Structure formats: structure tokens, C-alpha cells
Amino acid sequence: MTTARDPTIPPPRRLKPWNAVERGLAKVGISGRMLVLAAPVLWLLVFFLIPLAVVFGISLSTKQFGRPPYSPLLTTEEGTVQLTLHLNNYIRLFTDNLYIAAYLSSIRIAFISTVITLFVGYPMAYAIARAPDRWRNILLMLVILPFFTSFLLRVYALTGFMRGNGVINQFLGLFGLEPLVMMQTDFAVYVGIVYTYLPFMILPLYTTLVKLDVSLFEASADLGARPLRTFLSVTLPLSLPGIIAGSMLVFIPAIGEYVIPSLLGGPETLMIGRVLWDEFFTAANWPRAAAVAVAMLLAVVIPIMLLQRAQSAVVER
């Protein structure tokens, strides 16, 4: 940042210690920018980018007994370096139905839960946005509070609610109704995702809804539109950015979810995060788990990143 300075005004008195440090660094050829960037860049290279490369590398090896439990990619034999790559993990991914079924079922479960979360969250966000001023902050706080409470404990709270002799079934019992089997079903997984991710849906929806101009609704009503019609043709289209943002915040983490399907789902609830976990912890097949991770990354994260990029490009325009 350089501003033209009147040469007749003496240069301002600079404060010494910082300047000395900066001058010293500049002599070695280090600019302030480089210093700011150095730490985060190095950290993320070592603990984010390189690990992904390592996962890819190990996905091309094969399980063996020993420490570490996978075959080395590079071996030296009589002075020549040999690179051995195994594709069997990937071949297995495409030939064993388990993996494909797990992918499809993760996407299905995440999608259904996202839709339910939207239907539960939208009226709540709308009600908060339209609430009187002094209520609004309290209601918002009530939405944020569970978000800061442990995720794991909230899932646990649901198990107490839905189990065979849980609160819901005891309540049904009061009316002489048969107890429902809720735990260890896909239904419980939907409830779990909706329950834990609801704040992520409500907050972005609220932010777009609260900014909407009330006069638009009045105009629509004055022109004779019924409330439902006003909602469908004015409110809903205008709140689309919030709907997209909220749905992504629920859908993305739901796909890779491990805790919810393993505590609430049954043994037949297939989700890809759970498959990866079992491959690693139960089968102790590190290369296979790595291959599942690579495939998951390609199938789930890359489309999302492209989508986000497209979205930010639209926003900038």
C-alpha cells in the first residue's frame, strides 16, 4: 500500500522494534507475506495434502501380516528399485456388491434425511424469522444450543427415546398401543440425521428468510394471492440460496456418517463410512480401507467441491 506523500512533510517517526525485525527479515529475503503464509501452508501440506497422497499410495498396496500391515510399494532388490502396485483393492470395489450397495444406500439415506430435514427445518426457520424481535434471539439461541452440545450424546439421547422400552413406547403404552420397533432400522437413522443436523438446516434458511422484504408479501397479498400462493411464488424462490446451502450442510456430512448408523441403525443399514470403519478396525485391511476412501473422495467430495466452486462463481458475478 503506497500513498503519494508530500515531500515537504518529514517522514513519520516509525516505531523501532517491529521495524528492526522486519528489516532484518527483509535482508534475508523473507517478506511479511511469506511469513504469514509459511505456517498454514506447511501445516496443511504435511497434515492435509500429503496424507491424501499417502492414502492413494497405500490403496495400491495389499494387505500383509506385520507392521505396518501392508506391502511396501517400493522395494530395493540388488540395487534396483522396484515399484509394485496392486489394483486388487479397486477391482474388489467394483466386483463386490457390498461396496456399490453401500455407496448407493449412503446417498439414498443422506438424500431422504436431507429432504425430511428441509421439511422440518423450513417452517421453524420461517417462524423464527417472522417472530417478534425479542423472541427471535431466544429462539435462535435454542437452535444453536444443541449444536454446541456433544453430537455423540445427542445421538445417545435418541437411543433412550426410541428403544423398545423407551419414552415413545411407554407413551404409546399409556393408550394401550403396541410398542413400535424403531431402533436398529433405517427409520432410526433418518431420525438421527434429522435430529443432529437440524440446526445446520435452520441457520442458513433463517439468514435468507430474515432478509426478505415484507412489502413483497404485502404486495402479493394486495394483488389477491392467497397465502399459500404467495409462499410458493414469492417466498420459496427467494429463499432458494438458503435451501441450497442448508441442504448441502446436511447432505455432505450425512453421506460419510459413521456414528449414527452404528448406534441407531441395524446390521443391514449399509453406509459407506461404516464400511470403511469396519474394513479398517474389524478386518484390519488398511489398503482396502484406503481404496474405499479414495473412491469415496472421488464419488462424493469432488462433485461437491465443483458445485461449491460453481456456486461461488455465481455469487461473485
Next chain:
Amino acid sequence: MRRGWFLPIAAALGFSFLYAPIVSLVIFSFNESRLVTVWSGFSTKWYGELFRDPQMLNAAWLSLQIGAVSATIALVLGTLAAVALVRFRRFRGRTLFSGMVSAPLVMPDVITGLSLLLLFVAMEGFLGWPQGRGMLTIILAHSTFCTAYVCVVVQSRLGDFDRSLEEAAMDLGASPLRTFFDITLPIIAPALVSGWLLGFTLSLDDLVIASFVSGPGSSTLPMVIFSKVRLGVSPDVNALATIIIGLVATGVLIATIIQLRSKPKKAKV
């Protein structure tokens, strides 16, 4: 606009859905019986049990330490990254850098955990560091994903403050570094506090990543809770949950009150 009955009822149902399981969890933590769902009288014995359980106490202490250290590392790294992204318009590798900073936000936990574990194992093979896995590796892993969250929080604060204050300081002869510490830092301080708290909470809450990168003898609180819950209901987990919910609720309540008080009264439009 005429207010219908639909919205208030939908909101009330939604809020009861959010809170009913938590309330029942809290109520049953005071239950005499081991059966978590059958009420048999008021008792605080599960709280006593909780504080006599060395496994639980050690795990809680470990988690608190990991959370504090990781949040602090993430605060420094995330703030630097946010300054770079907001203030440096163009530099080589900017796209890659911003991608690396925000990618942990969308990365499934299982992938983050597995990739870091494989890195640590490979590093130990090549460099002999880090030796084994435990608190150190969990801290490294948590700092990495918390950095992304801190960066988002600080970025939004840096984005919407008056640059002319910084320019004035520089025009008066302050070096960029001094400007940062004297002007920028005090202005973004609230974002730093919330960034740190967010990192601390996320670290305390993480089960999946910690399970991958921890070693024998270093079980964090969520890992202990998970193994207990997996085996079935345990009333001491209810007691623990009640304590955590109480602490969090108090914290959020205080933060909200402070925020509301410090906010200048907005002019009514």
C-alpha cells in the same frame, strides 16, 4: 401479513423434537434404577459413580487438554490463513491454498482419520517421528480440522471491517506488523474468541478422527462414551451428558447475554 396458526405450531413441534430427548436424558440421569427408562425414584448416585470412575475422569482430562492445545494451534494457523486469504488478493497457489483450507470442512471424518493415521505410520517408518500414537497425534489431527473452522470465522470478520483504520495507521507510519497487532487484532478479537471456542468444542466432540489416530492408553472422552453406549444403556453416561449440557447451556447463555448487551441499540427501521 396475517399470521396463521401453522407456523407457531410447526415451530413448537420442531423445538419439542429438538429438546424432548435431551430433557428425558437429563430426567433419567437422576433415576435410582439402573434401567434408564423406568423411573424408580430420585437419586444422584450416578453422579457419584461418574466421579469415582477413573477411566471416565482420565478420558475427560485428556480430552480437555487436547481440546485446549488443538484450539490454540488452530487459532494461530487459522488466523494466519484468514489474513492471507482476505488481505493478499493475488499470490501463486492461492486457489490451491484456499482449497486446502476449506476442504477439511467437507471431508468425511473417516477419510480424515484414516489419511492422518496412514501418514503418521508412514512418517514413523521414515523419520521415526511421531513415536507411536496418542495425545500428540490426536492434537496434530484436531488442530488440522479446527484450523479450517477458525479460518472461516476469522475470515468473515476480517471481510467486513473498515480497512480505512488500518490504512490510517500505516499512513501514520506504523509497520504492517505493528498495524496488525495494534489495530487489526483488537478489532477481530471477538472472532478469535469464538473461533477458539468452536475449535475447542469440535475437538471435545470428535470421536471418529480420534479413534483412528489414537494409540493404546489414550482414549478420549467420546471414545469412552462410545464404547459404553455401544454395550447398551449406562446411567452414568446420562449423568455425564447432563453435566456437559449444563455447562454448555450456561456458556451459551452468558455469551448471548454479553452479545446482546454490548450490541449498540439498532435504530428501528
